[in-house]
Amino acid sequence: MSERTPGFYLSILVGGLIFGFGLGYSHMARPEVVLDFLQLEDLGLLFVMGGAAVVSGVVFALATNFLEDAPLTGEQYVRRVKSFDRNVVVGGVVFGAGWGLSGICPGAAYASVGIGNWPILWAVAGMFIGAYAQGRLRSRLTDANAGPTTAD
Amino acid sequence: MIGAEFFPNGIARYLIGGLLIGSGAAFIYLATGIIAGASTFLESTLSYVSRVPQFNKFPFVSTRDWRVVFTVGIVLGGAVYAVFWQGGAWTTDVQWWRLFLGGILVGVGTRLGKGCTSGHGVCGVGSLSGTSIVNVATFMAVAIGTAQLVQALGVSP
Numbered sequence: 001m002s003e004r005t006p007g008f009y010l011s012i013l014v015g016g017l018i019f020g021f022g023l024g025y026s027h028m029a030r031p032e033v034v035l036d037f038l039q040l041e042d043l044g045l046l047f048v049m050g051g052a053a054v055v056s057g058v059v060f061a062l063a064t065n066f067l068e069d070a071p072l073t074g075e076q077y078v079r080r081v082k083s084f085d086r087n088v089v090v091g092g093v094v095f096g097a098g099w100g101l102s103g104i105c106p107g108a109a110y111a112s113v114g115i116g117n118w119p120i121l122w123a124v125a126g127m128f129i130g131a132y133a134q135g136r137l138r139s140r141l142t143d144a145n146a147g148p149t150t151a152d
Numbered sequence: 153m154i155g156a157e158f159f160p161n162g163i164a165r166y167l168i169g170g171l172l173i174g175s176g177a178a179f180i181y182l183a184t185g186i187i188a189g190a191s192t193f194l195e196s197t198l199s200y201v202s203r204v205p206q207f208n209k210f211p212f213v214s215t216r217d218w219r220v221v222f223t224v225g226i227v228l229g230g231a232v233y234a235v236f237w238q239g240g241a242w243t244t245d246v247q248w249w250r251l252f253l254g255g256i257l258v259g260v261g262t263r264l265g266k267g268c269t270s271g272h273g274v275c276g277v278g279s280l281s282g283t284s285i286v287n288v289a290t291f292m293a294v295a296i297g298t299a300q301l302v303q304a305l306g307v308s309p
Binding site: 004008009011012013014015016017018019020021022023024025026027028029030031032035038039040041042043044045046047048049050051052053054055056057058059060063067069070071072073075076077078079080081082083084087088089090091092093094095096097098099100101102103104105106107108109110111112113114115116117118119120122123124125126127128129130131132133134135136138139142 | 158159160161162163165166167168169170171172173174175176177178179180181182183184185186187188190191193194195197198202204205206207217218221222223224225226227228229230231232233234237238240241242243244245246248249250251252253254255256257258259260261262263264265266267268269270271273274275276277278279280281282283284286287288289290291292293294295296297298299300301302303309
């Protein structure tokens with residue numbers, strides 16, 4: 001891994017800013033709009049996710065085929081491909097239940113803080129608690145699998 | 153007009169917003185080769201304050217600094233939108249317990265499922281990853297079912 005320069009962090013900040021502005025502009029940072037979509041009353045969110053995926057898809061395809069390494073890190077351009085296992089489905093079910101109950105997902109929640117939506121801090125707190133709980137559980141399961149000496 | 157029934161607010165703001173979201177991810181990707189998802193921030197940030205081994209794995213500790221910067225950028229982007237387009241702050245009417253319980257499930261689910269609406273939904277689907285497509289199809293179906301159920305139970309907003 002190469003040295004991380006101020007330019008690296010500036011690029012991440014600017015990219016995040018565009019990303020967050022898009023979440024505000026699309027109204028996806030408003031739980032009500034997401035819930036309207038999930039209740040099939042306003043299908044506009046299809047264009048949010050579709051539009052975003054098309055841009056990233058085109059850029060990924062062009063970069064992986066035609067560009068050399070990334071200028072600020074020297075990293076190779078790759079696609080986002082994660083291995084499949086049962087957790088992908090179980091996680092999808094749990095995430096879906098939470099998204100359907102609250103209308104909030106991680107990126108949209110951060111942008112929602114930015115638009116002054118202070119009640120969203122309930123959701124942000126919940127997300128950290130949920131992530132912490134699954135991390136604790138996973139660490140314990142890993143310990144238990146490591147051998148009888150570490151099982152509690 | 154056929155579209156009006158399903159798109160009461162038109163499509164322009166959704167499409168433009170979506171293109172901007174994709175552009176933000178694409179900008180980071182082109183500059184750094186990093187595929188940015190929003191949910192790993194939860195685990196990587198916990199590594200600052202927790203000794204639980206799960207959070208202190210290399211992929212989290214080695215990326216936690218830029219993930220904080222990315223999230224600060226997202227918050228600032230939302231703030232720029234609020235100040236210059238929305239004309240001030242906006243707050244939700246969705247009840248606090250829905251946000252809190254939903255947040256807990258989202259926190260568990262994204263970490264178990266290896267990504268969220270940005271990681272799987274935008275970058276994974278953009279990569280034509282079968283894993284991401286299965287995850288998105290699963291959470292979409294469950295989310296629609298959940299939202300319908302909550303509505304049917306008379307919970308509003």
